[in-house]
Each structure stands twice: as structure tokens, then as C-alpha cells.
Amino acid sequence: MTSLPDGDSAQRPEPGSIVCALCGTTAQGTPPTWTYSVENGTGRHYCERCARENLRAIEGRLDSEGW
Numbered sequence: 001m002t003s004l005p006d007g008d009s010a011q012r013p014e015p016g017s018i019v020c021a022l023c024g025t026t027a028q029g030t031p032p033t034w035t036y037s038v039e040n041g042t043g044r045h046y047c048e049r050c051a052r053e054n055l056r057a058i059e060g061r062l063d064s065e066g067w
Contacts, residue, residue, distance in 0.1 A: 020045060023050050034051065039061065
């Protein structure tokens with residue numbers, strides 16, 4: 001079992017699928033519109049909707065060397 005961001009338990013996603021770290025949406029493979037972020041050493045995927053809604057927060061965590 002895997003816990004989703006809102007604390008609900010759900011079945012583990014199928015192999016090759018990813019889960020949005022904010023809303024729990026699943027996708028097969030990595031859609032080109034999703035965002036990948038490493039936060040405190042942990043990789044997280046964000047669906048297009050969550051990435052758009054939280055773009056400023058994501059940009060704020062980027063190292064200044066990347067700009």
C-alpha cells in the first residue's frame with residue numbers, strides 16, 4: 001500500500017506509472033507536461049495542473065546556479 005498526499009491509502013500504482021506528489025493523479029510513463037523536482041533529496045512528480053498552480057513555489061526552490 002502507498003499513502004497519497006492527502007493521507008488516504010491506495011493500491012500501489014502499476015509499474016511504469018507515476019503519481020503526482022500533490023493531488024495523487026496517476027499517469028503511465030512520464031508525460032512531457034509533468035514537472036519533476038528534487039526536494040530534500042526526494043524526487044517528486046507534479047501533474048500539469050499542480051505544476052501550473054505552484055510554479056512560483058517550484059521556481060523558488062531552484063538553485064541560483066541554474067539560472
